[in-house]
Amino acid sequence: MTRLQHRSVVLMFPGTGAQHARMAAGLYGHEPVFTDAVDAVLAELGAEGGAVRADWLADAPAEPMDADTRSAPLLFAVDYAMGRLVESWGVRPAAYLGHSMGEFAAAVLAGVFRLEDAVRLLWERVRMQRTTPAGGMLAVAAAERELSGYLGDGVVVGAVNAPRHTVLSGPEAPLRAVAEKLVADGRTFRRLASRTPYHSPALAPLVRDTEALIGTMRLAPPRTPLYSAYTARLLSAAEAVRPAFWAVQPTAPVLFWPTLDRVLKDDDRLLVEAGPSQSLTVPARGHEAVRSGRSAVVPALPPRALGPEADRRSVRAARELLLAVAAPLAPEGAPAGSAGPPAR
Structure with a gap:
């Protein structure tokens, strides 16, 4: 465990395609910080x-879950709530x-x-997506x-997740x-759980209205360094407050693997996937920095729905590991396990 104390913590959040029925539902009503954060999003x-919450917790x-009206708000809510939960343990990413x-x-x-x-913004995008053609994504x-011979007629590379894991979208x-x-x-290959061709030109008609909407919002430079998987480097203060940067993301490819490579070259890391399905943990385990032991990766949730106790066991295991190294990461004067400042 001593070696882990020399690794900086990076929180990773999965995206579209990682959602599944009852993802992290075992934490709702059991972990107060997580519950409050999900409720704050859905409120x-x-x-x-309320309808989104009911479908999330329902057996039928x-x-x-692959409908945008469910996948988008719930995946965002779970990612956000898991981030708040991990940080409530005194971990400062x-x-x-x-x-x-x-x-x-x-x-x-x-x-930001x-x-x-x-x-x-998320809900407006869901509404606007109803005006675009149906489509989806294939993980190959x-x-x-x-895969160059498979591209064309609107089908493009939507994401590069690992050296041999490419997503096509259209x-x-x-x-x-x-x-x-x-x-x-x-x-x-497998089809991802989405009815929308994210990260493809099919969503280009939404960019102008999305940019106008973001222009009415108050954006700020990141308080904590944020790596962008659209540029494969740290997000600059100028990019963070530029509405166009965020508006074009649904049409641009996700460069996860090149970005992960940058993250792991910048320092020895303890990567914590704070979201469902372990879709980022699996490729990260194949990176040379993790295979060599210089860096490590910890999933906070199970790879699929395995019941409430599995959700809680995964969180307990992640918490125990992180609290073992939390002392040098907690804000000055705050005991390990104390809640940090709330997100804006």
Whole structure:
């Protein structure tokens, strides 16, 4: 454990595709900080927030988890609440790293967006997405350079998650054609749980109105360093307050692997995935810095829905490990396990 004390903590937040039924539901009503943070997000949605919560906690939800009206607010809420929970243990992250929607949650925790503005923007994007063609995303076990023959007709590389984990995104009919070609070519892939072609030009018509909306909000430079998976480097103060930077994200590819590489080259890290599915933990474990032992990765939640006790066991294990190294990370004068300042 001594070696862990020399690693700086980076909180990682997963994005679209990581959501699943009852993700982190075992913490709701059991972990007060988590519960309050989820409630704070859903309260911003008014009456719709109650319906979102009911579907999240239900064994048979009225709306499926891959519907944008459920996946977007719940994934954001769980990411944000898990970040608040981890920080309530007295852990002071050296930096944040988010994937897609996860970068948005990280930006709230870093103080770039106020929570109420972030939820408003998120919900407006959900509303606007209803005017765009249906589509989706395919996670392919191949390097980006191997997939050039599958691109076109609106299908693009939506994310680079690992050296051999590339996400293709696009409208429904062209994406189905790509899936058929992948099958014919013997490629391994799976469809992600989304009905929207995130990180593709299909969402370009939303950029102008989104930028105008963000322009009405009060943005601030990050209080804690924030790595952007759209630039593969630390977010600058100028970028953080520029509405266009955030408005184009749904149309731009997520460069998670190059960004993770930058994070792990900057320091020895203890990566903590504060979100569902372990979708960032799995590729991070394959990075040379983690395989060599210079850095480490800890998931705070199980890889899938395994019941309430599994959620609680995962959180307890993450808490025990982090509290063992929390003393040098806690704010000066604050005991390990005390809550830090609330996110703006």
